Amino acid sequence: MFGKKKQKPLIDANQLELIENAQKRIKQKKRLYVHFVVFLIGALFLIVANTILGIGKDVTFFGKEWFVFAILLWLFFLLYHVFNVYVTHKFMGKAWEKNQLDKLVAKQQERIDKLKAGFVKEETLIAQSEVYNKTLPKTQNPKPKIELTIIVAAAENDAIGKGNKLIWHLSDDLKRFKSLTNGHHIIMGRKTFESFPKPLPNRTHVVISRQKDYKVPSGVILVNSLEDAIDAAKNDAQPFIIGGGEIYKQAMTLADKIELTRVHESFEADTFFPKIDTSVWKETANTFHSKDENHEHEFSFLTYERK
Known part of the structure; x- marks a missing residue:
């Protein structure tokens, strides 16, 4: 019908x-x-x-x-x-082929012109929006709050690694790292990225490297500086800095929070976490874990927030 x-x-x-x-x-x-x-x-x-x-x-x-x-x-x-x-x-014949090519080229040019017109229109709208937003009072144009967080496991002497590897294996620390970073951007240096067997699931990797020809797998974001890495994660409410030592050092003046696993022993290492200045950082949480069959060392989960 x-x-x-x-x-x-x-x-x-x-x-x-x-x-x-x-x-x-x-x-x-x-x-x-x-x-x-x-x-x-x-x-x-x-x-x-x-x-x-x-x-x-x-x-x-x-x-x-x-x-x-x-x-x-x-x-x-x-x-x-x-x-x-x-x-x-x-x-x-050749004349027919030329005629067909001319038609197809004209058709393609028409599509390109439409795309260009669309881009111009979109850019105009974006520019108008930016100008409008700049004229609004700050209370009417709030920026989304991003809580840049450092997450690290460090010994009493601030040791965090040796030979681009972890010094210890703490099951609950790994679980905490997975729970906190799951679904977020994780920002790291090239050597930290290379210490992984493969990219971690359900996380967006942002790798910092000065090597212009450095190759990363599909889905991994490559940048040249910590500032660019933070910008790449701007749509994430809580991106995490996960290492290594130099990246931690740069991030200390930019981060809003530190999630620290303090291992209560000192170790020989070649990579260290910066000293936490208690005049800048306030401890807001502290959970102690004793040794057990899955953990060779005593450790505490500490949270610091910028004062």
Whole structure:
């Protein structure tokens, strides 16, 4: 009763015409190939019919057997067919090809012009919005609060690693790290990133490296400075700084919070966490964990917030 809405073709008329004529061209070449095969078989048959079977053996023209003229006539039609396919381009001549290319180029240019117009319109709207926002009082144009957080495990002597590896293995510390960073941007230096067997799941990795040709897997964001890394994570309410030592040092003046796992022993190391200045940072949480079968060392989960 109710007819279905006719689907709009996925390709335009010019492209469809190009496909149809290409199909005709293929058929034309196939017919030429068949003609050539039939000519070879037919010529062989005519020779056998005259010389072996004796058909028309006494029929000659200008002193030559009749089959010679039959083959030459057939060869003429074959050559005409070849000429028609490869020279005259009956279905797809050079003029037609040029016309099709001109049409497609014009169509593509039209699409490019539309895209350019769209970009110009979008840029205009963005510019107008930015100007408008700048004129608003600060109370009417609040920026989303980003809580830049350092997360680290450090010993009593602030040791955090040796040879680009962790010094200890604390199961609950790893679980806490996973729980806090899950779904967030994690910002790190190149060496810290290289210490992972593979990118951590359900987190957006932002890697800082001065190497311009440094390669990272798909989905990992590569930047050249901590400032660029923070900018790359601006849509995250709580991006995390996860190391290494130099990145921690730079982040201490920028971070809003420190999530510290303090391991209550001192270790030999080559990478250290900066000293926490208690005149700048206030301890807001402290949870102690004693040794057990899964933890070789005593440790505490500490939270510091900027005063």
